[in-house]
Amino acid sequence: MAFPSDLAIAKAATLKPLLDIGSRMGIAGNLIEPYGEHVAKIKLSAIEALADRPRARYVVVSAVTPTPLGEGKTTTTVGLGQAMRHIGRSATVAIRQPSMGPTFGIKGGAAGGGFSQVVPMEILNLHLTGDFHAVTSAHNMLSAVLDNHLFQGNEAMLDLHNITWRRVLDVNDRALRNVVIGLGSGLDGVMRQTGFDITAASEVMAILALSKSVKEMRERLGRIVVGYTVAGKAVTAEEIGGAGAMAVIMRDALKPNLMQTLENTPVLVHAGPFGNIAHGNSSVVADLIGIRTGDFLITEAGFGADMGAERFFNIKCRASGLIPDAAVVVTTVRALKAHSGNHTIVAGKTLPDALFHENPEEVLQGGVNLCKQIENIRLHGVSPVVAINAFRGDHPSEVEAIRQVAESMGARSAVCTHFVEGGWGAVELAEAVAEAAEESASFQFLYPDDAPLHEKIETVAKRVYGADGVDYDTKAARQINTYENNGFGNLPVCIAKTHLSMSSDPTLRGAPTGWRLPVREVRASVGAGFIYPICGDMRTMPGLGTNPAAHRIDLDAAGEIVNLS
Structure with missing residues (x-):
């Protein structure tokens, strides 16, 4: 029998009332604001209300350099969170909210997969509580204020050729990367070239993720630089009168969202900064709440350890003041074979047959990437654990090759089958992470603030x-x-x-x-x-491929969502 789809598994889940989930976390019912039946927001006053509770061990989940195959980082994050209960520990998971652009593009959903998912997955992947829409509206409010400022006389003396603030939408639309605005009559604004980025790339999204309070968010919004004068002086959102309106739009979006996994582990879903242009981590306020809600707080950083984890350490931890206790590096047999450089792998295309042939030497060859990512974790004084995300068809000799690579670097390793077995499939990983988190931490930033x-x-x-x-x-x-x-x-x-x-x-x-x-x-x-x-040609507005998920996602005759994965 075929393995059920992620959506089918999610719809069969037995969910608990979120007030019960919150109670297990130590969060009183008056601090939870329901958004429908299975999603809620948590008031920011929960940070102070939980301040006397013990601090959880703080674990970040990262990975080897991504391949088009996908390494299952979110699935591993969720599976690890579920597994903690099976070893007698409690955990809260904190992840980013997915952008609808990639969801309707090639990536699909970002709620995890198989029996290690955040549910309801369709709500998570589509709108959730509207935080992305708030970011879009706040960002474009500043864009409107900026262009009105230019139209009304440009008192700030902005150089029209050095305006850095663009517009955003939460869609993949390459046609909007570069546009000319103000066409038409003299009443239609100042004509200039600009463009659109995807909402996840908005600086407002990064501010949402890094702010610790409404007051701090308001201050950060005011410091946004919209452009420069001819003399090179920065002009801010505060100076042109746009920050206050943005803060009003963003006020409720700063409250993190509460959901649960298939096994009823609490999940904080909040913010979704772009992993290339921004720091690619979920919010500081979610972590400040989650760090007092159990034995472990498990969060995820975007892309490989050279990107999301490095930014987690040097940007997010600087902002939050929290110190990580351990880090997970997710890898797969297929990923390390891809990093051998012996295969041509294209997303959405049929995989080469040779990728499935038993070849532990090829895994060892690609293992140099895993070694470097382990080293990148250790550069910050954090204990690494290698999660070997197992797939059907992996050969035991190849799995053993990954263990050899990890052992050669002095790192713990664990084989995970959480996709098909849920929390039970990540028990070995949970035990390894718990051990690593007990080691004395010597966390350090990579560079001082005052370095040039x-x-x-x-x-x-x-x-x-x-x-x-x-x-x-x-x-x-x-x-x-x-x-x-x-x-x-x-x-x-x-x-x-x-x-x-x-x-x-x-x-x-x-x-x-x-x-x-x-x-x-x-x-x-x-x-x-x-x-x-x-560095290089970075796209801040993705485009749709030949056969995007948008062609398949639909409603059936009963009005239920289908083909969302």
Whole structure:
């Protein structure tokens, strides 16, 4: 019999009332705001109400460099959270809210998979409580205020050729990447070139994820830089009168969302910053609540450990003040075979037959990527655990090869079958994580706040990516100088590069050496609190493929959602 679809499994789930889930977390009913039957928001006053409870062990789930095959990082995060109950420990899971652009594009849903899912998965993947729409509206409110400011005389003296604030939508629509606005009569605004990004790439989304209170969010929104004068002075949202309206739109969105897994483990779902341009982690407020709700708080960082985990350590932990106790690096046999560089794998295309042939030597060859990602965790003084996400057809010799790689790096490893077995399938992983979290923590940031921006960029490039050095385009060097002159030099860096390679070249597998990181442009997310150098051709508005999920997702005759995976 065929294995049931994720949606079929999710619809068969027996869910508990969220007041009961909240009670198990120590959250009183008056702090929970129901949004329908199976979703709720948690009031921010829960942070103070829970302050006297014990602090949970803090675990981040990362991975090897992603491949088109998918490594099952969210599924592993959920499975690990469920598994804690089976070893007599309690856990809360914290994940990002998925963007509907990729959901209707090629990625599909992001609620986990199989018997390790967040439910109801269709609600999670489609709208949830409207936080993404609030971000879209707040972002575009500032865009409207900005263009009205230009139309009404441009008192701030913004240089029309150096306006950095664009517009956003939560869709994949390549036609909107570059647009000209203000066409028509003189009453239709100032004509200029701009464009759209996907909502997950909005600085407002990053602010939502990094703020600890409404007051702090309001301050961060005011610090957003919308552009620069001819003299290079930054102009902020506060200066043009846009920040207050944005804060009003975002007020309720700052409350994290409460859901549950198939096994009724509590899940905090909140924010969804882009994993390439922003820091790619769920919210600080969710973690400040979750850290007091059980024995473990398990969160997930986007893409590989060189990206999401590095930003978790150096951006999110800086903002939250929380210190991680352990990190999981998810890998698969197929992923390491892909990192051997011996196979051509294209998302949505038939996989090559050779990928399924028993070949432990090929796993060891691709294992250099796993070794580097383990090293990247250890650079921050955190104990790594390798989660071997098992698939049907994996050969025992290949699984053993991954264990050898982990052992050679002094890291614990565990084979996981949580996709088909739920929490029971991740018990070995839960035990390994619990052991790793008990080791004395020596967490450290990769660089100090007061280091120059060049030094911060080069530290990440050399120590995390394995680059020989960094090459700056003239434009990028000039922008760094502008930011430091405007007082932004103390901010951490969030390097925007391909997620498909440790390097800036998406075709390079494994752990490339002998290359230099090219920085072609540097942008400032001052409200969010980081500088992001852009390395290579980064798309902030994805496009739809030949056969996107949007062609299949539909309603059946009974009005039920079908073909959402």
